[in-house]
Every structure is written in C-alpha cells, then in structure tokens.
Amino acid sequence: MIQDINILKFQTKTNNCYVFDAITNNIYQVRQNDLDGISNTNFGRENGIRDLESNTPDIRKQVSKNAKTLIIEITEKCNLRCSYCVFDDESKIKERSHGKKSISLKEAKDSVSSFYERTNKEEAFIVFYGGEPLLEFEKIKDIVAHADTISNKKIKYSITTNGIPLNNEKLEFLIKNNFLITFSIDGPKTVNDKYRFKKNKKGVFEELVSKIESIKDNYPEYYSEKVLFNCVINNTEEIDLINKFFAESKIIDSKKVRFSAELSNSEEINKHISNAAVELFNETEKKEILLRPIEQSFIGNLIAKVNHRKLDKYASQGKKICVPFSNRTYIRSSGEIQFCERIQDYGVVSSTTKEDLELASKKIYSEFLSFKKEECSRCFAYNFCEFCPASFMENGKLNKTTSKIKCDGFRKDVKESIRIYIEKNETEQK
Template sequence: MIIFTSKNNRYIYNQFTNDIFVVPDEFNTLKDSEIQDELSPFLETKNISFESPNLENSDKTRSLIINITNYCNMRCSYCAYSEHYPFERKHENRTIDFDVVKKAIDEYVNRSEGIEFRHISMYGGEPSTEPHLVSRIIEYAKKKSSNFKFSVCTNGYSMSNEWIQLLVKNEALLQISIDGDKESHDRYRIDKNGRGSFDRIVSNLNKLSHQFPAYYKTCVYFVVTLSPPYRLTGLYEFYNNNELFHQPWYINFVKPTDTTFIDSLSLSKQDFDFSSQELYLANEYINASINGDAQNHFGYWVFGELVKGIHLRESKPGNKIWINGCCNPGVDKLFVDCNGDYYPCERSGSFMKLGDVEVGVDIDKSKDIVKQYTEDCNINCKTCPNMRFCDACYLGSKKGYEFELSTKYEFCQKRVAKLKLALYIYCSVLEINNNAFDIFTASDISI
C-alpha cells in the first residue's frame, strides 16, 4: 500500500479497495514501514485477478496510422530511428506506395463500420516532405467515407503554403515536436547538417498562427521529449512566457531501453535528477488547482491524466482489473508501415507484427500477446500498489526483437513514485478546495 503525506495530513491508499484515508493520529510518529506493519492486518484486501479484453469478435479498428515515409529532414540525436537504437528501422529515402495505402484504408473502413468518427493519423519519418501523397490519402479516404478525421505527427521544420493549406482545409490535428526553449530544443533536435531547428520551427509556427489563428488554437498541440539534462522547470517557464505555446502538451520521455543514447551523454548525476523539478511543479499545480485553475496550468499536462484517474476511480471496485496501460492490438490502433505490414502502433517497430495489407489483420497474434501479458500480470502484479493505475503497455516488454515480459518491471518503482506524487497533489488540493477536480470528466485530456 502507499503511505504518503500531503500538505496537512498523512494518508494511506489501499489499492485493493481504492480507498484513501487519513492515518490515525496515534500512528503519525511512526515510519511508513512501521505503519504498514501496524495497520496492514486490519485493512481489507481482495484476491485480485487481471482480465484481458475479449478479442473473439474484434472486427473493429478505431484508428489507422499510416507511415507516410521513412525519410526525415532532421536528425534528432535521441530519435528511435537513429544509430543509438540498433533494433529499430533506420532513416531511408522510402515512401509508402499509394496502392498499399488504399488497401489499408479499404480494410480499415471495413473494420470501423458503425464507429462515429474514423481517424487516420499520418506518421513518418516526416509527413510534410510528402504533401502530395498526404493530399491523395485524405482525398481517397473522404471518397470512402464522410466521417473521417485526420491528424499529422510532424517536426514543424517544413511549413510550405501548400502544406498549411492542406492541413487547414481538412482541419487536421497537428502534433508538433518541440522540446522547450531554444537551448533545450537545439541540444538534440538538429537538422541533417547538425544545426539547431528551434528558430525555423518557431518562425513556421508564427506564420501558421498569424494566417489561421482559429485553426492554430483548436488543432495544434505539442509533444516534448524529455531527456537528460532534465529541464522540466525550464519547460514550465517556457510555457508561461510564450503565448504561442499555450496549447495542449503531451509529455514524453526519451526511450530508455535497447539504446546507447543515454550512455553516450557526458553529463553529471545532477543532470539526471528529475524528482526535485517534478515536486516543484507539483506544488505549483496544487496552488493553481486550489484557486480553480486545474485545467489551465501547465501541470495539467504533466499530472492531469493520473489525478483525473484518481478522482474518477471506482468507489467500490470488484476483484477483477482490466490491463490499464494496454490498448487492444489491432483494435484501438492499427499501424501500417512502408512495406504494408501491420503493427499495433507507430512505436512498435518490427515488433508484434499483426499481418499485412494482403492477408489482413491476424487477430490470433493479438490474442496470443494479450494472453501472455495477462497471465504474467496475474503472477506478478496482484499486490502492486499501482495495479489500478499502471500505464505500462505491451511495448514495455520489448527487448530487442523479442517479447520479454520481465523488461517492464525495470520501471515499476518509477511508476509507483508517479502515483504517490499524484496522490500527494490530489489530497493536498482537496484539503482546501474539495470541488477543485469536479471539472474532470472521462473524456478530458485525450489529445
């Protein structure tokens, strides 16, 4: 169980019952481990079992991701397709064939019958280097169905007028990678000549926001890849001081496994410290939430998803838990690469192949992956304090080209620490403003 101290009280979170309650005063002088020993025999527990989704009738797919090209006009040092990741594909001048795209869209349309909105996401490489192909894909999809929505993952380095018009015309969501201020961004996000890309990207963003302010406000959001030296507080200041970046953010971390990138950095131990910055931002977010600003503060994009999960947690949970951090392979997402091969998502690489555009989706492979993962959870995760909020996914068990379930346990302590910090935020806020998080609904924060 998790024992934590808020601004004013000491609490226990009981993962079996999903309860949060104040530690009795007579135990407040004890250490956390002593409280565990004293109170655990009196706290309700359950024989938890993990369940996986029933994929027997998984003939639906919610989202199709198309790898437009393997070519990229930048060479970010930490990129998963760089020389630092030997088990991933490399940058190459290769683009997906339009006939492959048509077959993938046709199958997706068949597999998404009855879904309110169909969604196609364009990925790379860098999709903006192939605007004509992206245009053809959108045009073909619209002919197949009238309920398509589109999104594009881009580095923002190229923003031709043709590209901008295409995005705006189709109201495509634009996910732009940027790592904070010029110093932080240019450290790793460099062009093919080794030059920083910040100034050019900001210039492009200014151009887009001035020409199409309504589109910019509603359709643009940012993705940051945090990597050592960590500068979360600097990112917070960057957000506060730049109206151009007052948009939704998605916080990502550089991929820590199967890589030589981390070892290649000549940095001090302090450069790898993240917890003190995280705590500082947590306290800033607490103050903002108490004052009714839980959704407009930058901390919302760092802590909001987990705090929301705590706020909306089941009050009387049963004994069965769904695997939280995992999507259903081939069902929630389906990624098609330049070869026409299917994978669960854009981060899969050559791992967990689920078929191809010629033979279709092999749902039996999905079932096998889900079965193995669920069985392992039922052996190793049934008493974990984070079992109801864990965001580990199948790809956390990727080691090289193999499915190695033990890999995901390398980061369990960090995940538990993340939950403990979110509980600290949650209770510290509610002690002063009990209604601060009532604004959260199940549809919040999905970007």
C-alpha cells in the same frame, strides 16, 4: 507509508491517517492506532490479489468492430537528422534506419479500406507518420481522398511533423481537411537546435517558430483547436530552460504540449521531474499550486486522475487497456502490419483480414498478460496505469528489466500523487 497488497497507508503532516484501497479506489480516514492492523480482511477479502481475468476485453469485438486508429508510416525519408531519433544510425535505440522507402499507394489504400471495415463506422482516425510525412504530400492527398470516399468523410486525420516542409499549399489542405497537427519542438533555440537539425547540422528553431506564428496569426481558431506540440526532454540539466520557454511563450500554450523523455535516458529524466514536482507540493500550503509545464504534464495530470478516479465496482473502468489492432493498427512503409509504432519487429502480421488480426491480437494480449499478470494483480497503481506491451519492449521483446524500471517509477509517482491529493484536500478543508 506502509504497503500491503493493493493497500496503501498514509500518515499526513497533520498526523491524520488514511488507507487507500486500490481494488475500489476508495480512501478512508482511520484512527492512528488502527492503521497498522488494517488488511484486506477489513474490506471483505481473503487477499488483495486483483482478478485480471474478469477485466479481459472482448478482443474479437474490439478488433473486428471497434478499431480506432490506423497509423500509416508513409515514408522512412526525413529532412532532419535529430540526434535522438530512433531512425538515426547513431541512436542508442536500434529500432530502424533512415532510408528512401515509402509506402506504395496501393498498400496504403488497401490498409485504409480494411481498417475502416473494422471500425464502428462513426469513430475512426488515421495518423500520418514518418520519417517526415509531409515529404509524401501528394500521396497523403490521394489517401485522404480514398478514405473520404469509402467512409463518407467519417474518418478524422492527424499528422506529426517537424514542420519544415510545410508551405501554404500543404497548410491549406490540412486545414480544409480538419487535420490535427502535432509539431515537434524541444524548447528554446539553444536546446532545440542542439538536437533537431538538418543534414547540414543547421538548426530549425527559427524556421519552425515562424511557421507556427503564421498559423496562429492567420488561422487563430484552427490553431486553438487543432494544433498541438511534442517536446522530447534529453537532459535533466535542460529542464529549467524548457520549462521557462513554454511557460513564457506567447506563441505556444504549454497546455498544448506533450512532454516525453528521451528513451535511452528516460529513467533519470522521469525521476528528476517527479522529485521536482513532489518537492514543490511539500514546500507550500497554498490551495492552488501552479506546477511548471513539465511537472504538470507528469505529476499534475496523475493527481488529476486520482481526483477523477472511478470508485467501487467501476474502479477498473478507469484503466486503459491496449487491445492490439483495435486501439492502434500500424502499417510500416515496407507494408508490414503491426499493432504499434513504438515497437521493432514484434507482432508482425502478413494479413489484415479480421480473422487473422483477431488471432494475432489474442496471441499478443495473452503473451502480455502472462508477462505482467502476477505483478499487475498485486499492483496498487493498476487502475491508473496506461502502460501497454510497447512500453516494456527492448530489442523487439518484452523485457523484465525494462518493466521493473518503468513500473517502479510509476508506482512511486502514484504513491506521491495520492498522498498529495489527500494533503491538498486537508488544506482546502481548513
């Protein structure tokens, strides 16, 4: 495989040769003798450098008229002490600490009001986040009542929970208000309870699974449409156990699970998963390849993005761009406003007026563009990339080392996904 700026060249197992043009997302089959000589001039370009400026969003419009999601960190309190949690004192990622702080009802209501004023009044979401948000259930009810009043019930709700505080009263409220619920579960009991436990070190697997099973049995339609799961992978040696658990579970559909790597160990885990998926594709000539749940989540979904990519002048429209305070607005339990829940003290603003958020968004976007512009303009994976400023944060700052590690890994996955897509199409055409 030979690489040029925004061009990938492939020779498949059948000795067919292809070129992927990352500016237009087109894939061309070429003669073997022509492969090495193909360059950007063949596509009518002097060079392959992408013009990022032309893809700059209308920040003012996005922030002030099209805000999408408000994330409310309703409390720092939690009933669990998960070993990898960024709130935990023992976490390698020194982001926050467990505390007793909860957001005031006034600050929460004010943030909802100012957020809704910045939406298009048709599509708006509030996510309740923690700590463990269900520990502030009465406050959640008050916030939802306020949001329903000012939006005429246009706002939709979501909550991420460890599930342990859930009871019939809370569940009925969540169902009545059509909440999307994401439960955190990290695999079978032996794996889950190794990392997810109460203050007394007692695991929570059986208690959580019992509650999930009850929802599925008693509210099957709601369970099917509104219940999701999040799994954190902590160790490459546990991947097989986690795959087996979700693949065979009669309670949890693996397609409803979002897998993520534990932050401080993510490079090794991501590499292991990608390699396992690629090996499986290389070992089979079958038209339909059934990836295991984790590999499907990482590589399988990326191959699907290649399959459904936009072409020519629309190619860059498939690229997701993070506009701070539009895509997400995050209010911490302290009352501080930030653009994402995955950062430390970067991009804090003291005012939620449209004008101040616009200025803050432009500043953060400009800093990120300056940080990544040269690399992104030459990156063949750009149109498939969903990395945002928060992806490259280390100790509250944009970090070049973190950026290189993550981008190198993603580029490898995109190369393999395009190659697999090409070879899979060849097999299907036989």
